[in-house]
Amino acid sequence: MTISLQYTHLTVNDPDESIAFYRDALGLEVQNDVSNGEFRWVTMGTGTQPGLGIVLSEPHAGRSKEDGDALATLLAKGVLPMINFTASDLDATFEQAVSAGAEVLQEPIDQPWGPKDCAFRDPSGNMVRVAQV
Amino acid sequence: MNAAETAPHGQEVQDLATLTLLRKARDLIDRDYAQPLDVATIAAKAFMSPAHFSRKFRAAYGETPYSYLMTRRIERASALLRAGMSVTDACMAVGATSLGSFSSRFTEIMGETPSSYKSRDHSAIEAMPPCFVKVTTRPSRNGASAKAAATGAGGTANSSRIEEAPAPARH
Numbered sequence: 001m002t003i004s005l006q007y008t009h010l011t012v013n014d015p016d017e018s019i020a021f022y023r024d025a026l027g028l029e030v031q032n033d034v035s036n037g038e039f040r041w042v043t044m045g046t047g048t049q050p051g052l053g054i055v056l057s058e059p060h061a062g063r064s065k066e067d068g069d070a071l072a073t074l075l076a077k078g079v080l081p082m083i084n085f086t087a088s089d090l091d092a093t094f095e096q097a098v099s100a101g102a103e104v105l106q107e108p109i110d111q112p113w114g115p116k117d118c119a120f121r122d123p124s125g126n127m128v129r130v131a132q133v
Numbered sequence: 134m135n136a137a138e139t140a141p142h143g144q145e146v147q148d149l150a151t152l153t154l155l156r157k158a159r160d161l162i163d164r165d166y167a168q169p170l171d172v173a174t175i176a177a178k179a180f181m182s183p184a185h186f187s188r189k190f191r192a193a194y195g196e197t198p199y200s201y202l203m204t205r206r207i208e209r210a211s212a213l214l215r216a217g218m219s220v221t222d223a224c225m226a227v228g229a230t231s232l233g234s235f236s237s238r239f240t241e242i243m244g245e246t247p248s249s250y251k252s253r254d255h256s257a258i259e260a261m262p263p264c265f266v267k268v269t270t271r272p273s274r275n276g277a278s279a280k281a282a283a284t285g286a287g288g289t290a291n292s293s294r295i296e297e298a299p300a301p302a303r304h
Contacts, residue, residue, distance in 0.1 A: 076152035077193055078159065105160060112212075113262065125156055 007043070009055045010083060011075055013124040015042045018056050021123050024100035026085065026093070026130070028054070036062075054083070075125050082127035090132035094118050097130075108132070147193060154179040155193050158186070162198065166205040167228040172198050203229075207242050210235070211270055214251040215258065223247065 012018040015033075022028040022044050031053050032043040039061035043053040059075060060068030074080050087093040090108050097120055098104060105119035105127065117131040147155075158179040162170065175198050176186035190198045206227040213223040221232060224247075229235035239247045258266050 072149055073147075073152060076149040076156065078156035105164060113266075121156075121160070125153065 005052055007053045007055050008083075009057065010126060011059055011071055011080060011124070012056045012122070012126070013058065013072075013075070015040045015056055015058070017123045018042070019044070021100070021102065022054070022056075025097035025102040025120070026128070027096065078121065078125045078127065080126060082129055085128070085130045086133040087130050088133060090116055090118065090130060093130055147189060151189060152193060154181070155186075155190055158190065158198065159194065159201065162202050162205060166202060166209065167226065169228060169230065170202060172202075175202070203238050204242060206235075207239050208270070210239065210247070211243065211250060214247060215255045215270075220247040220251060 010018075019030060019042060023030070028044040028046055030042060031045045032041075034041045034043075039058055041061065042056045044056065045053045058068075059072035063071065071080075094108050103121040103123075105121060106117075108116055108118040110116045115131040117129055119130075120128045122128050158175050161175055161178045172183045172187060176183040179186050179189075181189065187197050187199070190201070194201065196204070206229055210223040210227045210229075213226055214220065218226065220236070224232050224235040229238075236247055239250070243250055245253075258270060
């Protein structure tokens with residue numbers, strides 16, 4: 001018996017803007033793009049983990065106005081949970097993200113708790129951390 | 134937008150564009166806390182006057198930008214002190230320019246003087262994985278935090294601090 005992570009969800013302001021960021025800065029690919037009413041659920045992933053999808057959706061997608069507003073506020077404040085990636089070549093990944101125009105929070109450094117990592121904000125305000133494996 | 138609206142529980146509702154600017158200013162504090170930052174410089178990042186910025190920042194994150202900056206500096210200084218750095222060097226390393234005001238701020242936040250903190254036993258912290266140390270030793274402004282929690286304005290105010298460069302090796 002096994003269990004694996006299949007989807008993880010990320011709240012974003014604008015799917016198209018986010019697709020460009022995660023594609024150009026981090027090299028992810030669109031796996032699926034589904035519309036439901038006025039909202040889209042875009043799934044992105046990487047060939048190194050073909051069974052895992054990161055689902056991008058807007059704050060109000062599938063939620064009440066009040067809940068969507070609350071989520072949009074937390075997203076804009078930059079206090080939603082971060083998303084963490086690993087990279088086989090952190091410096092190259094960092095350079096690629098910078099040339100794609102990513103907002104840098106931290107250059108690659110060795111952290112006291114072990115990894116070397118760097119950090120960005122995605123266009124919506126999510127913190128994106130990338131660690132060297 | 135709805136910047137002037139007041140929610141039922143009295144907390145000021147801020148529009149998303151304002152919150153985005155506040156986030157960028159807060160990221161600047163997290164990133165450049167060791168630089169000689171003042172509130173006017175931080176407020177300029179958010180394209181606001183210092184007084185307006187301070188009020189908006191406090192409404193969003195539960196403490197004033199100056200308080201947030203100093204808390205950030207004390208957080209870092211405490212790690213440097215545990216790693217063996219002198220009080221004066223730790224003060225300078227985190228961007229504080231006056232040893233006196235640094236010490237009184239440290240004492241206010243940490244409940245003991247920097248030299249007392251430096252000299253006492255930190256073996257409990259040293260036994261923890263470093264990522265837990267970061268969370269456990271993070272100072273909080275009890276007044277601001279309690280008030281923010283009561284109004285729903287804070288509680289997550291510390292959740293996305295940009296991580297640190299390593300402390301110098303112990304000699």
